[in-house]
Amino acid sequence: MAVRDDNKQKIQRRSANWPANFWDYKFVGSLGTEYTGERFVQEINTLKEKVKGMINAGNTRPLDKLELIDAVQRLGLGYHFEVEIRDALDLVRETYLNGGGSDMNNLYSTALLFRLLRQHGFHIQQEAFEIFLKKDTFGSLHQEDVIKGVLALYEASFHSVKGESIMEQAKVGALNHLKSLDMGKLKTFPNNLARKVERALYMPLRWTSNRSEARWFIDIYEQDLAMKPNLLRLAKLDFNLVQSQYRTEVAQLSSWWTELGVERFDVLRDRLMENYLWGTIIAFEPRWSDYRVMLIKIGNLITIIDDVYDIFGTMEELEILTDFIDRWDISGIDKLPPVIRSTYMALYNSTNEIAHRIMRDRGINVLPCLQMMWARHCKGYLREAKWYNSGCKPTFEECIVNGTNTIGCFIMLLIYFIGMARSLDKEAIDFACNIPPILYNAAFIVRLLNDLGTSQYEMARGDNFKAVQCYQNPHRISVEEAREAIWSMVEEAWKNMNQLEFEEYPSFASKDYLNACLGFARGSHFFHQYGDGQGFSDKETKEYLMSLVVEPVSI
Numbered sequence: 317m318a319v320r321d322d323n324k325q326k327i328q329r330r331s332a333n334w335p336a337n338f339w340d341y342k343f344v345g346s347l348g349t350e351y352t353g354e355r356f357v358q359e360i361n362t363l364k365e366k367v368k369g370m371i372n373a374g375n376t377r378p379l380d381k382l383e384l385i386d387a388v389q390r391l392g393l394g395y396h397f398e399v400e401i402r403d404a405l406d407l408v409r410e411t412y413l414n415g416g417g418s419d420m421n422n423l424y425s426t427a428l429l430f431r432l433l434r435q436h437g438f439h440i441q442q443e444a445f446e447i448f449l450k451k452d453t454f455g456s457l458h459q460e461d462v463i464k465g466v467l468a469l470y471e472a473s474f475h476s477v478k479g480e481s482i483m484e485q486a487k488v489g490a491l492n493h494l495k496s497l498d499m500g501k502l503k504t505f506p507n508n509l510a511r512k513v514e515r516a517l518y519m520p521l522r523w524t525s526n527r528s529e530a531r532w533f534i535d536i537y538e539q540d541l542a543m544k545p546n547l548l549r550l551a552k553l554d555f556n557l558v559q560s561q562y563r564t565e566v567a568q569l570s571s572w573w574t575e576l577g578v579e580r581f582d583v584l585r586d587r588l589m590e591n592y593l594w595g596t597i598i599a600f601e602p603r604w605s606d607y608r609v610m611l612i613k614i615g616n617l618i619t620i621i622d623d624v625y626d627i628f629g630t631m632e633e634l635e636i637l638t639d640f641i642d643r644w645d646i647s648g649i650d651k652l653p654p655v656i657r658s659t660y661m662a663l664y665n666s667t668n669e670i671a672h673r674i675m676r677d678r679g680i681n682v683l684p685c686l687q688m689m690w691a692r693h694c695k696g697y698l699r700e701a702k703w704y705n706s707g708c709k710p711t712f713e714e715c716i717v718n719g720t721n722t723i724g725c726f727i728m729l730l731i732y733f734i735g736m737a738r739s740l741d742k743e744a745i746d747f748a749c750n751i752p753p754i755l756y757n758a759a760f761i762v763r764l765l766n767d768l769g770t771s772q773y774e775m776a777r778g779d780n781f782k783a784v785q786c787y788q789n790p791h792r793i794s795v796e797e798a799r800e801a802i803w804s805m806v807e808e809a810w811k812n813m814n815q816l817e818f819e820e821y822p823s824f825a826s827k828d829y830l831n832a833c834l835g836f837a838r839g840s841h842f843f844h845q846y847g848d849g850q851g852f853s854d855k856e857t858k859e860y861l862m863s864l865v866v867e868p869v870s871i
Contacts, residue, residue, distance in 0.1 A: 330627050337586035341570035349560035363550035371400040378408045379419040382428050391551035392530025395601050423448045423465030427472040434475040442482040460505050466490050474522035477815040508536050523841040525597040531863050556868045561602045576662045581655050583628050584620040591615040598835035607735030610670045611728050617663045618724040624659050625697035631705050638698045642691045680740045685749045689727045696722040712786040725759035725836050736828040744824040754816040758833040761809045762840040764802050769844030
């Protein structure tokens with residue numbers, strides 16, 4: 317049965333009252349790319365050789381080597397030196413296991429080694445910390461070296477896996493003692509130790525995006541007493557060079573978005589730049605530019621189709637729309653009102669274009685997989701719409717299983733998998749479409765954090781019950797207790813992610829793809845840990861986007 321067009325019969329529709337888009341796309345499209353010139357590229361290449369020599373130097377103390385690697389990574393430069401860093405860590409690990417290195421027997425050096433080794437896939441036993449926890453580890457917190465050790469232990473604890481009771485004990489103890497510090501007194505210590513503690517308590521390194529950390533740490537490192545000028549110079553130039561790449565991408569995306577024309581519908585979220593931020597958190601490196609643009613197109617389509625199902629469409633319209641998506645058909649779309657018709661056409665045409673681009677570049681037809689992903693995704697939306705319209709309250713399990721599917725990870729990460737896979741055939745595509753566990757855990761984290769961050773807004777406008785409410789009522793607990801329980805699930809899912817990094821994967825599944833799964837979970841911490849930084853684009857989101865795309869680092 318045809319749905320009447322809005323112009324023929326006025327349908328009472330809900331509104332989310334989304335704030336207007338903050339960004340002027342003409343301004344975004346006009347940003348220059350001044351750091352891509354040959355002079356800057358030549359200097360960067362020269363500096364990279366110098367830093368490579370620093371990492372490879374054989375006469376460096378193990379702790380100095382670890383601190384150098386840590387600085388390189390926190391400055392956002394690790395992607396240039398992946399082989400050198402892994403080889404250097406392997407040597408330090410051998411020295412440590414053989415009992416060598418007099419500077420490697422304290423809490424700070426042990427925790428730093430533990431974090432860096434686990435980050436790079438080396439397994440190191442939690443028992444390394446047993447001796448420190450038996451001592452009065454947290455006793456003399458006024459001493460700089462003790463505070464550094466406790467901070468390093470706290471950061472290391474976020475790389476633990478399930479069943480590691482020593483690491484759990486370490487995290488609780490380190491967190492309690494860092495919170496108890498006199499921050500006024502701590503600010504008298506050198507090397508911005510107070511700011512490092514505040515930063516870790518706000519967002520641990522494991523959950524922090526590469527570009528956010530790089531921008532922040534450049535300022536911190538510049539004031540470090542042991543700062544290496546060549547490394548700092550490289551970090552600044554590289555940040556600006558990557559930013560120039562991002563400016564090219566957002567110009568391309570803003571042109572695509574305005575040409576689609578769906579941004580003129582004020583009932584849908586215009587969040588192109590916020591979705592762009594997601595793409596850079598998932599995988600920031602310039603080499604993924606083409607696939608980052610594809611992923612962000614998919615992300616933007618997910619945002620507006622979500623609004624169609626959540627807010628705008630009637631059940632009859634949504635049933636028809638889901639049927640179109642399931643059949644991947646556009647004949648007869650005049651049955652739908654203009655907003656939904658335009659949204660579906662944008663989804664249909666953009667997805668077909670992306671599939672054509674991938675076929676051209678990688679020689680494989682991924683359209684059937686993308687179609688299947690979209691159908692599964694939108695059937696999940698339809699299920700949520702039915703819950704809402706029937707007044708049905710799902711169980712917590714139903715809410716989370718369906719919500720993990722509709723959060724968007726599976727479709728978006730398929731794009732990065734295709735770009736990052738070492739080889740592509742039916743087996744590889746099936747692997748991605750069947751949702752490997754590391755991807756599922758990432759989506760699970762994103763769903764839980766999304767519900768924690770957005771539930772107050774969505775419940776206020778009368779949306780479906782979220783994970784908090786679905787967990788709260790059957791357990792007869794308060795909202796705050798439900799939120800704490802769900803936060804514990806987030807932490808457990810991260811332990812699963814940490815363990816899954818050590819698993820064996822098929823040869824086509826690159827480390828870059830596994831990192832992209834981790835990046836998706838990190839993105840949700842940025843956007844949703846303290847609210848809805850995407851739907852309502854808070855001050856923090858806007859400031860970070862300015863630093864990421866608009867404001868270069870001072871050279």
